[in-house]
Amino acid sequence: MANPRDELLTIPQVLDELPGVSKSTFYRWRQLKKGPRSIKLPNGTVRIRRSELNRWLAAREDAA
Known part of the structure; x- marks a missing residue:
């Protein structure tokens, strides 16, 4: 579940x-x-949650 303060x-x-x-x-x-x-x-x-953007970017980094 997302953090209630997770920026959209x-x-x-x-x-x-x-x-x-x-x-x-x-x-x-x-x-x-x-x-x-x-x-x-x-x-x-x-809208995209800040945590989702960070997760997605981290996954791209691992795949590089």
């Missing part, structure tokens, strides 16, 4: 932490289920 990041905030990754590339990763797990809110916006 917007796509632009996530992209700020992934230098060189374009918005279109990130959305393609999501479509292919290769990106970090995300949350789609009832208003249609997408």
Whole structure:
């Protein structure tokens, strides 16, 4: 279960932490289920938990 203080990041905030990754590339990763797990809110916006982004990045590091 997520930490209650686990920050919910917007796509632009996530992209700020992934230098060189374009918005279109990130959305393609999501479509292919290769990106970090995300949350789609009832208003249609997408958020990614800080812990999920960190977990996803760590997994990429191990695979490198």
